[in-house]
Amino acid sequence: MSSVQIRDVRKSFGNFEVLHGVTIPIEDGEFVVLVGPSGCGKSTLLRMLAGLENITSGTISIGDRVVNNVQPKERDIAMVFQNYALYPHMTVADNMGFSLKLRGAKPEEISTGVKRAAEILALTPLLDRYPRQLSGGQRQRVAMGRAIVRDPQVFLFDEPLSNLDAKLRVAMRTEIKELHQRLRTTTVYVTHDQIEAMTMADKIVVMHDGIVEQMGSPLELYDKPENQFVAGFIGSPAMNFLKGQVKVNGAAYFEGPNGVKLPLASAPANSDGKPAVYGVRPEHFTIADDGAEAEIVVVEPTGSETQVFAKLGGEQVVAVFRERHLFNPGDKVRLKPDPGLVHLFDDSTGKRLNS
Amino acid sequence: MADIALAPRRAKTEIREATAWEQLRHNRNWLGFWFMLPAMAFLIFFLAYPLGLGIWLSFTDTRIGRVGHFIGTENYEWLWDDAIFWLSVFNTLIYTFIASAIKFAVGLYLALLLNERMPFKALLRAAVLIPFIVPTVLSALAFWWIFDSQFSIISWSLKHLGLITQNINFLGDTTWARICVIFANIWRGVPFVAITLLAGLQTVQPSLYEAATLDGASRWQMFRFITYPLLTPIIAVVMTFSVLFTFTDFQLIWAMTRGGPVNATHLMATLSYQRAIIAGQLGEGAAISSAMIPFLLAAIMVSWFGLQRRKWQQGESND
Numbered sequence: 175m176s177s178v179q180i181r182d183v184r185k186s187f188g189n190f191e192v193l194h195g196v197t198i199p200i201e202d203g204e205f206v207v208l209v210g211p212s213g214c215g216k217s218t219l220l221r222m223l224a225g226l227e228n229i230t231s232g233t234i235s236i237g238d239r240v241v242n243n244v245q246p247k248e249r250d251i252a253m254v255f256q257n258y259a260l261y262p263h264m265t266v267a268d269n270m271g272f273s274l275k276l277r278g279a280k281p282e283e284i285s286t287g288v289k290r291a292a293e294i295l296a297l298t299p300l301l302d303r304y305p306r307q308l309s310g311g312q313r314q315r316v317a318m319g320r321a322i323v324r325d326p327q328v329f330l331f332d333e334p335l336s337n338l339d340a341k342l343r344v345a346m347r348t349e350i351k352e353l354h355q356r357l358r359t360t361t362v363y364v365t366h367d368q369i370e371a372m373t374m375a376d377k378i379v380v381m382h383d384g385i386v387e388q389m390g391s392p393l394e395l396y397d398k399p400e401n402q403f404v405a406g407f408i409g410s411p412a413m414n415f416l417k418g419q420v421k422v423n424g425a426a427y428f429e430g431p432n433g434v435k436l437p438l439a440s441a442p443a444n445s446d447g448k449p450a451v452y453g454v455r456p457e458h459f460t461i462a463d464d465g466a467e468a469e470i471v472v473v474e475p476t477g478s479e480t481q482v483f484a485k486l487g488g489e490q491v492v493a494v495f496r497e498r499h500l501f502n503p504g505d506k507v508r509l510k511p512d513p514g515l516v517h518l519f520d521d522s523t524g525k526r527l528n529s
Numbered sequence: 530m531a532d533i534a535l536a537p538r539r540a541k542t543e544i545r546e547a548t549a550w551e552q553l554r555h556n557r558n559w560l561g562f563w564f565m566l567p568a569m570a571f572l573i574f575f576l577a578y579p580l581g582l583g584i585w586l587s588f589t590d591t592r593i594g595r596v597g598h599f600i601g602t603e604n605y606e607w608l609w610d611d612a613i614f615w616l617s618v619f620n621t622l623i624y625t626f627i628a629s630a631i632k633f634a635v636g637l638y639l640a641l642l643l644n645e646r647m648p649f650k651a652l653l654r655a656a657v658l659i660p661f662i663v664p665t666v667l668s669a670l671a672f673w674w675i676f677d678s679q680f681s682i683i684s685w686s687l688k689h690l691g692l693i694t695q696n697i698n699f700l701g702d703t704t705w706a707r708i709c710v711i712f713a714n715i716w717r718g719v720p721f722v723a724i725t726l727l728a729g730l731q732t733v734q735p736s737l738y739e740a741a742t743l744d745g746a747s748r749w750q751m752f753r754f755i756t757y758p759l760l761t762p763i764i765a766v767v768m769t770f771s772v773l774f775t776f777t778d779f780q781l782i783w784a785m786t787r788g789g790p791v792n793a794t795h796l797m798a799t800l801s802y803q804r805a806i807i808a809g810q811l812g813e814g815a816a817i818s819s820a821m822i823p824f825l826l827a828a829i830m831v832s833w834f835g836l837q838r839r840k841w842q843q844g845e846s847n848d
Contacts (some may be wrong), residue, residue: 226739247745259740263758272754273744320744 176237176327177202178223178360183232185218192218194384195232200377203358205351209371210381210407216364217332219381223362224253224330236327252321253330257337258313260305260320267292267301270319291322294353311342318353329354331363335370347373368408372396380404402524405453405517411481413453414491417521422446428518434466434487437513442527450527453517456481459493465510470501484509584822586815593809604816613792614817617800621824623707624796625775628714632771633764635715636722641752643723644730654727661720669784672713676700676785700786703793710794713781718774722767729763730756761835769832773825797821 178200185193193215200206208216221227223234225246233240241249252273260269268275270291271284279287292298295315305313314334321329331350335343351374354361365371371378372392379389380403387407388400399405405413418430426441428450436452468484468491475481475498482493482501486509493509501507518527553559587604591597608614643654660668675682676699684696699705733756741751779798782788788795788803795803797817805814 224743226742246742251743253740253743255736255740257734257736259734259736261737261740261755272741276745276750320740324744 178328179235181233184230186230192384196386198379203360205354205361205376207363207371207375208379208381209365209368214381215384216381220330220332220364224251225249250327251330252324252326254317254321254334256333258317260313260316262305265302265304266316269316270323273324287323291319295319310338314346329359329361333365380407400526402451402519409455411456411492413455416452416489420445420448420450428452431487431489439513449521451519451521454511456492456494458512458515459509461507462510465508468507468509470503470505473501583815584819586811587819589812591811597812604813608816616792617795617797621796624711628711628775629772631715632718632722633768635719637726639723640726640730643727657723658720660717665780666784669781673785676709701790703790706786706790706794710782710785722771725767729760733759765832765835772828
């Protein structure tokens with residue numbers, strides 16, 4: 175186990191720069207999730223960490239060693255690929271023991287290592303099977319087993335769950351997290367699914383267009399997104415954004431679209447009349463007599479909660495309630511955001527305005 | 530109720546029996562047969578009939594212009610004692626073995642080379658196919674000229690380099706003639722092997738190599754443990770065809786040497802042609818051709834076992 179330091183790393187393909195100076199400190203034993211939409215550079219960064227792509231500038235170090243020019247096999251990392259990349263002509267045991275075999279380990283040594291990893295992942299009954307004879311989840315576990323056998327300093331996961339069906343994905347998510355709690359190996363995990371990021375990470379790094387938008391613990395990102403991108407990316411259903419102006423007229427409030435009046439706990443200094451974006455998470459709406467009037471468009475009950483799509487000042491917003499409401503489309507309700515939990519963003523830069 | 534059910538009713542209208550012709554037209558089983566007929570006819574007329582006729586001819590003393598009589602295995606007994614026949618068998622085996630082995634080695638090498646990232650890849654891949662596109666007789670004529678005893682460009686070059694003083698008698702010397710025809714066959718056969726193996730190489734997922742890189746495999750280990758095992762099914766197919774084509778080769782030899790010098794390059798196919806068509810002994814020629822069948826069957830059996838689905842190819846495919 176060791177820490178990983180990514181310092182001002184840039185990557186260009188020809189003249190096209192895909193990573194514009196990324197700095198991420200990763201502590202020993204930490205589970206870090208790189209998350210972002212497709213094309214944000216997260217997979218490229220992971221492949222650079224693995225040594226499959228070279229580093230245009232900046233440094234990556236594993237432990238105390240700068241690995242920019244270190245061969246992949248000498249970096250002491252193991253990677254789980256999106257399509258698992260299991261060798262189809264080798265049994266599960268051979269797949270898992272391949273790296274040890276190449277290292278010149280003795281047969282007994284290989285079989286001990288493979289058995290240990292197989293026990294951790296409950297793969298022992300499958301050791302003689304070929305990848306084709308396994309289900310998606312089992313293949314996923316073999317891919318992890320192959321990584322565990324090597325006992326590396328760092329685990330790298332490249333969207334490992336995207337080929338699984340929804341139910342299995344949830345199960346494997348828990349399994350990977352549990353595995354990390356047991357082994358405490360430094361892990362870098364790439365995904366585009368913010369729920370995976372939220373549920374598994376010690377630290378989330380939100381990337382967008384080749385830069386780091388924000389990093390922090392899952393709840394930090396949820397509670398205090400530094401900008402509008404992170405606010406919209408983290409959380410499901412996504413945060414509602416309403417454009418308008420901050421008004422400080424005695425008490426501070428926000429004038430939303432079509433003059434709709436929305437509450438603010440406090441206004442940032444010198445912000446009277448400033449155009450801004452008002453962000454409120456769906457779960458932070460309540461129904462109150464002093465709320466803003468909204469017209470119900472669609473109601474989606476999921477059992478545990480009710481998602482309500484409504485027009486607020488002409489803009490569609492989504493609200494989530496734990497209690498069951500029997501609304502009909504066209505009904506008028508009064509929605510009130512919790513003023514202590516709303517977010518204000520700069521209209522032009524998208525930066526967070528309130529503390 | 531019971532009365533009604535029990536009393537059998539007379540059929541009111543008489544059902545007309547379908548004629549045989551109508552049955553042939555509408556019956557689903559016959560319909561299947563009609564759809565199969567064109568393919569079946571094609572196979573029977575162009576494959577089964579000539580093969581059967583050839584084997585039948587080998588048991589007769591048919592000559593060109595004269596209907597033959599059944600003479601049992603006399604043709605084969607005759608061949609058993611024919612030294613030239615045995616020489617042609619020997620030549621064919623040597624020719625097939627050496628040419629196929631080298632075609633495989635060179636083809637695999639080229640395939641691996643063309644699978645690399647390099648400039649003008651598409652152009653180079655197309656260029657490799659050239660020997661395959663040129664008509665055999667044309668390339669044979671070119672080789673005939675290259676290996677000509679007087680005007681050979683090889684002899685000319687070597688003489689000008691001062692390495693030899695006399696022309697090499699490429700097609701006049703038994704050993705040289707064998708080397709030359711084998712060389713020409715390899716030149717023609719390599720593209721087929723190379724392009725087919727290249728197609729096989731491209732089905733190997735690139736992520737397997739990435740995984741192997743991280744597992745610490747050297748380039749040779751990647752080939753040995755990943756590329757080669759994954760390529761074995763396609764190697765079995767391509768080498769079966771390569772061996773069959775080489776064993777039955779006729780055009781190249783006939784255009785270059787006609788079996789000479791002193792029958793050193795006579796293959797079974799060329800000898801059969803010489804005896805059957807040139808000399809007019811259709812029966813004997815057919816017997817030589819038929820004698821190739823056991824060898825070809827053996828080659829097919831080898832590939833049959835080579836082509837069996839390997840254990841790792843079996844089972845469910847979920848992706």
